[in-house]
Amino acid sequence: MSFIEIQLRSPLATLRLGRKLGALLLAGDFVALTGGLGAGKTQLVRGVAEGAGAEAATSPTFALVHVYRGGRVLLQHLDLYRLAGPDELFALGFDDLLAEPAATLCEWSERAQSALPADRLEIALAIAGPRARKMQLSATGPRSNELLESLGVANQKG
Numbered sequence: 504m505s506f507i508e509i510q511l512r513s514p515l516a517t518l519r520l521g522r523k524l525g526a527l528l529l530a531g532d533f534v535a536l537t538g539g540l541g542a543g544k545t546q547l548v549r550g551v552a553e554g555a556g557a558e559a560a561t562s563p564t565f566a567l568v569h570v571y572r573g574g575r576v577l578l579q580h581l582d583l584y585r586l587a588g589p590d591e592l593f594a595l596g597f598d599d600l601l602a603e604p605a606a607t608l609c610e611w612s613e614r615a616q617s618a619l620p621a622d623r624l625e626i627a628l629a630i631a632g633p634r635a636r637k638m639q640l641s642a643t644g645p646r647s648n649e650l651l652e653s654l655g656v657a658n659q660k661g
C-alpha cells in the first residue's frame with residue numbers, strides 16, 4: 504500500500520489538502536488522524552468539511568463526536584483525546600458510529616487501537632516550524648489506497 508510524505512508550509516496548505524479530501528470522501532470511509540496538540544488535525548478536518556460542502560467544522564474536544572450535515576457526504580468528526588479507555592469507546596458506541604452512512608474523521612485515532620476499521624486512510628501530522636507541518640499519509644486497504652491516489656499528492660521526502 505502507498506505511503507506519501509508531504510510538507511505543508513502554511514495553515515492554508517493544510518486547509519487546501521483537506522478540501523481535496525472532502526471532495527473525495529464517501530460514506531463508509533475512515534480517516535485516522537494522529538499527531539500531537541496543535542499538529543493541525545482539526546485544521547485539516549475544517550478543510551474536509553469545506554470540500555464536502557458541509558457546515559463549518561469545529562473542535563469536538565469536549566463532545567467526542569460532531570456531525571456535519573448539508574454536504575455531499577455526511578461527516579462524523581471524532582476526537583478521542585479525552586477517551587479514558589476501551590470501555591468508554593464502547594460506551595461512545597464506536598462500532599455503531601462506524602456503521603453510520605457517513606465518512607468518519609477521527610483525531611487521536613491511536614486511542615481506538617484495534618477498534619479501528621481495517622481499511623483506513625492514516626494521516627499523521629507533525630509540527631515542523633511555526634507555520635510548517637509534515638504530513639505522512641498511508642493507506643491500509645484498497646479503498647484508502649484509492650483515496651490516497653485520487654488525492655494526487657506527490658511524495659516530497661528526501
Ligand SMILES: Nc1ncnc2c1ncn2[C@@H]1O[C@H](COP(=O)(O)OP(=O)(O)OP(=O)(O)O)[C@@H](O)[C@H]1O
Nearest residue numbers: 511513514517540541542543544545546634635636
Ligand atoms: N501548516 C499548518 N497546518 C495546520 N495548522 C497550522 C499550520 N501552521 C500553523 N498552524 C496552526 O496550528 C494550529 C493547529 O491547530 P489544530 O486545532 O488544527 O490542531 P490539532 O492537531 O487538532 O490539535 P488538538 O490535538 O489539540 O486537537 C492552528 O492554530 C493553526 O493555525
Ligand SMILES: [Mg+2]
Nearest residue numbers: 544545562610
Ligand atoms: Mg483538534
